[in-house]
Amino acid sequence: MNDLSFQTMSRKQMAERLARDIPEGWYVNLGIGLPTLVADFVPQEREVIFHSENGLLGMGPAPTPEQADPWLINAGKQQVTLRPGGSFFHHADSFSIIRGGHLDLCVLGAFEVAQNGDIANWATSAADNAPAVGGAMDLSAGAKRLWVLMEHTTKDGQPKLVETCSYPLTALGAVSRIYTNLAVIEVTDRGFIVLEMVPGLTLEALQAQTGAKLHLPG
Amino acid sequence: MINKVVRDMAEAMAGVQDGSTVLVGGFGSVGQPDALIDGLIEHGAKELTVVANNAGAGRIGLARLLELRRVRKIICSYPRSAGSVVFEELFRNHEIELEVVPQGTLAERLRAAGAGIPAFFTPTGYGTLLAKGKQTAEFNGKPCVLELALKADVALVQAELADRWGNLTFRLSGRNFNPVMATAADLTIVQANRIVDLGGIPPETVVTPGIFVNRVIEVPVDGASVQEKAA
Structure with a gap:
């Protein structure tokens, strides 16, 4: 990472980059953490409808102090707003939306994504102290598309795009695209296909930070 | 005259047995029936299996029920959350059994129980640790996992409005697990912010029809507890 000829993207830039690829009319669930930022970069006039596991469609941005209502939260338990046209429903209906294949897109973070689309994002080891899965397995298995938004490597430089996941799996073969601070990568039958890299980055330099073979389109 | 409204908390909890499976509504603190949990603590039932999305926070409500060692097992999708100190301590000391269930599988197992479906197949969790040992x-x-309905003895539910037949509405995102849990227990006990006359809830806005409800107690949500939720 000492190569100064390219600039890695900030978290906001990553969210902004992914948001650009969400077209009007999609129903989208954003995972906790970095994926939640994506909503900030979808302009109001582009009507994208955000879903939250706890029973909301049409979720809006964080409330102003006057709008704030402790009874209106998202799956990350942050206070949110509801846009005109929004709706509430109970948990079984909310997960029928997820598991019934009604969401166009889910964006999650991950510890690892394998070249066959396997995702590991819920537990760091099989003997994890108190495992907590939430809706990650339902979203991974149920949404029409699963995109992952994450740093390209761990904090100590280990690749997060790998041949085979080493952490406990969330779902098999579920991820179709990965947005990192370095690149946009499609997951296909051929493995990882690099669609885009940050300016100045070479395929060789990207490959050096990736745990599985990278391919170019075509 | 059908009147499901009970006079006090003791009547609301009457007959809840040791060893019961108890569903607790809410998502985090929103829509969580705190007064009924306190009532259950006061009632004294122990050796409980509790089903809730989270495992409580701080040392009040669900966390207090755990801290008093009344819960043998908890079935949760997300036990570890900000402030789940009591649960984590019990878990570390092997003083509580934990079953982690994907959130949608949890909701669907409850829905199935309420709908008389004993089991169902779902792709969720296939090939993961949570499918270990399952058919x-x-x-x-599409490879799928067999999941069993989750039927309970008691459901504790928080509602916004209720009438004496047990018809219910819910406030904003306080709906969450409450309506589905109301269908999945032999005894569904509701704390409602306000009890209104029969007909006071327009029929097309009823979320949970009274057939799923056995007992109702009025517990106004005061400003203080709303502030607490916000904190």
Whole structure:
């Protein structure tokens, strides 16, 4: 990472980059953490409808102090707003939306994504102290598309795009695209296909930070 | 005259047995029936299996029920959350059994119980640790896991409005697990912010029809507890 000829993207830039690829009319669930930022970069006039596991469609941005209502939260338990046209429903209906294949897109973070689309994002080891899965397995298995938004490597430089996941799996073969601070990568039958890299980055330099073979389109 | 409104908390909890499976509504603190949990603590039932999305926070409500060692097992999708100190301590000391269930599988197991469906197949969790030991089968090329309905003895539910027949509405995102849990227990006990006259809830806005409800107690949500939720 000492190569100064390219600039890695900030978290906001990553969210902004992914948001650009969400077209009007999609129903989208954003995972906790970095994926939640994506909503900030979808302009109001582009009507994208955000879903939250706890029973909301049409979720809006964080409330102003006057709008704030402790009874209106998202799956990350942050206070949110509801846009005109929004709706509430109970948990079984909310997960029928997820598991019934009604969401166009889910964006999650991950510890690892394998070249066959396997995702590991819920537990760091099989003997994890108190495992907590939430809706990650339902979203991974149920949404029409699963995109992952994450740093390209761990904090100590280990690749997060790998041949085979080493952490406990969330779902098999579920991820179709990965947005990192370095690149946009499609997951296909051929493995990882690099669609885009940050300016100045070479395929060789990207490959050096990736745990599985990278391919170019075509 | 049908009147499901009870006079006090003791009447609301009457007959809840040791060893019961108890569903607790809410998502985090929103829509969580705190007064009923306190009532259950006061009632004294122990050796409970509790089903809730989270495992409580701080040292009040669900966390206090755990801290008093009344819960043998908890079935949760997300036990570890900000402030789940009591649960984590019990878990570390092997003083509580934990069953982690994907959130949608949890909701669907409850829905199935309420709908008389003993088991169902779902792709969620296939090939993961949470499917270990479970029967699998393939449908339309998709491998699936067999999950069992989750029927309970008691459901504790928080509602916004209720009438004496047990019809319910819910406040904003306080709906969450409450309506589905109301269908899945032999005894569904509701704390409602306000009890209104029969007909006071327009029929097309009823979320949970009274047939799923056995007992109702009025517990106004005061400003202080709303502030607490916000904190």
